[in-house]
Amino acid sequence: MFEQLVGKLPVGIAVVDAQFQVIYLNDFFLDRLPHEWRNTYKKTPVTDIFTEQGKFLKRRLKSVFVLRHPSFSYWEQRPHIFPFKSSRPITGEETQMYQNMEILPIKDKESGNTYACIFLQDVTAQASYFRAQQKLSHALKQEHEAQRKLIKKLDSAQSHLIQAEKMASTGQLAAGIAHEINNPIGFVNANLDTLSQYASHLVAICDGVETHLFDMEGELKEQIKALYNSNRYALLKDDIHELLVESQDGLTRVRDIVENLKQFSLDNKEGMQVIELKGLLEQLIKLISTQYGKPQYKLQCDAERLQIIGDPSMIKQALMNIVLNAAQAIEEKGFVKITLLEQEDTVTVKVLDSGKGIPPQLHKRIFEPFFTTKPEGQGQGLGLSVAYTAIEKHKGKITVSSKQDKGTVIDICLPKSQPDLIDET
Structure with a gap:
């Protein structure tokens, strides 16, 4: 029984x-x-x-x-x-x-x-619930004070929509980053706990060696051999190095994740500035990949430094929304490729993903506020609307080409300088 x-x-x-x-x-x-x-x-x-x-x-x-x-x-x-x-x-x-x-x-x-x-x-159900709660808890944060100038030309309703989208995208990334930080801390602590037990055995072996000298013969030598065997010295010696390497890898991951987040949000100035697009996109890819790790990310740029003049907060938000959409479109294995192309007076950012694509009948609606193909509760349908507004403010153009079940290409064309764009106060 x-x-x-x-x-x-x-x-x-x-x-x-x-x-x-x-x-x-x-x-x-x-x-x-x-x-x-x-x-x-x-x-x-x-x-x-x-x-x-x-x-x-x-x-x-x-x-x-x-x-x-x-x-x-x-x-x-x-x-x-x-x-x-x-x-x-x-x-x-x-x-x-x-x-x-x-x-x-x-x-x-x-x-x-x-x-x-x-x-x-x-524990699949518990894990799914935990992750969903992490995402939702961060979606309620208020927009940073530094982003107010981005929404001054919009009416009250549009202002609230942009704020909601920024909170949603920032919350999703923050939830992923927090989870990524917790993971390495968890296994580093577990390994260090095991390592401390191993260390106690090694101390016992060392104490025994100090008491029984190797150059002695007879019974004493046999005692020392027995001491090594009883404490499984060969196993400890074989395992302890790998534990240390894993622990160090965990600490490195924590450092890299926090550093990438710090670098991406370091710029607190407002108004028109020089924006180095390649570095910005490298930071953005590292940031998004902490939560959306399924796609393979590739950044292609022939120039070492590719700069434009613009509002950093608006450009960052627009590019983050577009790359985040591309990552979310990939359900299993796939890729997100970002290509930077320099022309005489403009720069083109091409974002290609191998996701599920957009049905032809919906192509005309993708820039509409509140329009989304995501399940209820997973998006407000404002990501591309916010990106479109930001690109338009910089005298640029954004176009979308998509084939269902094959992928999507988004082309963003931005002028290198902004002589007519006034920084309003």
Whole structure:
């Protein structure tokens, strides 16, 4: 009865021995196994069944067997440990499963053998809710005081629309950045915690070496050898370097994300200024890719420095809305390519994406305020309207060409100088 109960639990349970061979799988695991393993999984190393996850699982299992302590992995740290799908209860839609994993050491009282029990929990619904809440919480922030001059020529209603769009796009990016910061902090802390346990064993070995000299013979030498073996020195030496490298990578990611955000929002001046487009777009790509990492981003520019005269806040907002739209149009794999072309008196920014495109009957409406093809609650339909207004204010032109299911191209042509554009106060 107990085995039947465990087999039907809505969580994954797998038991492996010290050689990582599978001893038991409950129905949660069995139903999701590749067909070729369903009748042959017993006594097969779990690292052979799940080859892509083999290195990660091997490290975690080694840690449990050596230290006799549980090992935890949360979805914020590693979202998809096993290649399983998760079904929505109502719609039946399948998405990649977000998982929490805990590995516990267990000992058979009769045989004295030690095993590891893997508990796997499907947390896809909780993860989706958490991410949605992060985005929504940042969508309520007020517009910065420095952007007021951008909306002075608009009437009261248009002013509120632009403010709402800026808050929405800024909130989406801020939510993604906050999540990206939390991820590296999570696994750096986890690794450092494990490293501290490793360090205690290394101290024990060093203390033993100080007490028992290697040049002695007989029983003392055997004691030193036993000390090295009992503390698994070879394992510690092999694993500690990789943990340090991972920790350093996490800290580097935190530093880069924060630095990119700082650089993108550093300019607080108002009015007409020299804008270096290549550097601005490089910062913008790094910023957007922290949240929308599925597309491959490519920036092509033949000139080292490509400058125009304009209002930085307006140009930044317009380009951010356009590139953000391109990134959001890509549901799975794809690319966003940005090309900068210099003419005699103008500069053209061409944004090409391989997304789902726009149906022909909707081409004439894409610059209308409130028009959007996104699901309700995911956009106000103001991104391209705001961009169009900003480009028009700079005496530029913006055109869109799109084919459904093939992608979209947006061309932005801007004059290099603005002799007739007056900075109003």
